Amino acid sequence: MTLSDVARVVGVSAITVSRALRVPGRVSPELRNRILETVEQMGYVPDLAARALASRDSGVIGLIMPTLTHVPLLDIMTGIEDRLCGSGFGIQYANTRFDQATMEQKVRMLLAQRPSGLIFVGVAPAGETLARLRHAPCPIVQISDVSSERAGSVIGIDTELASRMATRHMLDKGYRRIALVDGRPRGGSLLRREGYENAMRDAGVYDPAWEIFDDAPSSVGLGSRFLRRILDTIPDADGAFCHNDDLALGILFECQRLGIRVPQDFGICGFNDLDYAALAQPSLTTVRVPRYDLGEQAADMMIRVIRGTASRDEVVDIGFTLFERQSTQRDRPAGT
Amino acid sequence: MTLSDVARVVGVSAITVSRALRVPGRVSPELRNRILETVEQMGYVPDLAARALASRDSGVIGLIMPTLTHVPLLDIMTGIEDRLCGSGFGIQYANTRFDQATMEQKVRMLLAQRPSGLIFVGVAPAGETLARLRHAPCPIVQISDVSSERAGSVIGIDTELASRMATRHMLDKGYRRIALVDGRPRGGSLLRREGYENAMRDAGVYDPAWEIFDDAPSSVGLGSRFLRRILDTIPDADGAFCHNDDLALGILFECQRLGIRVPQDFGICGFNDLDYAALAQPSLTTVRVPRYDLGEQAADMMIRVIRGTASRDEVVDIGFTLFERQSTQRDRPAGT
DNA sequence: CTGTTAGCGCTTTCAT
């Protein structure tokens, strides 16, 4: 079942069917309808491989993701998918596993398949990849911090600011010996750390010993373990600013297990505002980024760039919201 | 940069380079090494579109998933990816969004691209899809209940049994008025429900009014809302068997908010054994399925079928484990 | 607006 089969039935040439399917304007409306009906009726589906080979464009948009198992990234992905599927593009995921070398390799593979575009989700291209992308073989959109090094358009938030505001909020509530906890540092980690450091320094209470990392990926379990490390490291710690909500939830559970009262004895702030953050007892203070929208807008940007109706290097700050919930509502004034 | 470019440099014909890359045995070892070195050095990457067109095989394995945002499915996916990537196959995800029509359409598209294989993750082919697949255009592996209708090999668990054992455990602990809660019923829902019903009937306490559903997707938030519905519907309810851990966690949080003691006043059982289940306070009783292994084994099965070293319709029961944790450890005997 | 010609980069088949 090929293009020629359809063409023969309709009584036109193959290229006309091809055009009817791809460039509506270049076939008379009447003929086009007839062709579309026949295609439908015969159940013809174009061979994407042949199309890609002939046109040097696979019609696929590559999504470069550092992992496929982080809920926040999936929300972004869903937004992208919703927009992209409706517009006829295919999607190809490349999982870099937080590894620079894997990214280089996968991007190289993707580029060899002549993608229509590349979207970096939660990870900015760097090193060799960045250099390779500068030759702009196709449009690039990055979902990352707005200050990231970039190879194309960027949409995201000001991470340092979000992090600084969250830390500042804890300080305002009277917490002083606040630990910073993070799993394997990567991607946005540095900026979140900077925001924390800036806020702590401004308040005159910064101590590098309070920054605690672990090589394991973030999880609720890691959060639990972190609390014990915090108590070992900072004898009278009174709070934790967590890289994400999973860590925050783990710390909350461990506090409950040990009988540490949250927020009176210990304040907890997360990041992402996952489903459970508002529902936990006590509810978790956290930063919300409009992830689904972020995905949609990134996809829209990509489509506009491909269609040539947008520039190749816009920067969009989509903003964030700090939710000040129970886990940081210490009921006694600062310092008492 | 094409095959011929490499061939010219090495001083052989294109087809020899092609063979060196794909069928080691058909090129002399010495020549093969020389070719591989040159390929490496020139940075040649095969054009997958051309390869697919010429060979009528895209070298891609399609993963049909009902959603991309459920953590349990992602664990399976990771297992599949880990195995498949090492073996030279590409992966193409198709998100059916829990919709039969979308599945039909996506499977049709996938098949048109001549995939090397199709893996159904957490959703069994049905209706038109099942019929289409019976013609066996490529190997099929399903990760689903072992009793599912099938178009190829199956690997999974006996869901009814798992569910029956979990419910039975709650009954053994003295809970009697146990609600069944589930989001939009689909896929494995029916079997989990059957297991629950069988256990409740065996104990002589089954009441269809205790089965509570909601059209919204499962989430912690939905769990919270469910608890309120349970209390409205079953005045003296003393437990809930949840379709998954998110619902269980939501119910736990809501119990805490309302001052209902778990497990003394109310027992909670989840399903999946996510990260947080063992860490929650109290920890959650739940059923663990070895999801990552499931993914790995499914991928292995697929590779074996493709290589012709396994049959096209094996059925593997990978088993499950019931973790009896605090959320169902009622400290008073049954009926008192 | 429609058609003709040529060829995308690779692999198949058949030959040597």
Next chain:
DNA sequence: ATGAAAGCGCTAACAG
């Protein structure tokens, strides 16, 4: 073990 020829199904470029 290696090569030559043919063609996979489609679209770009150029006619008309």
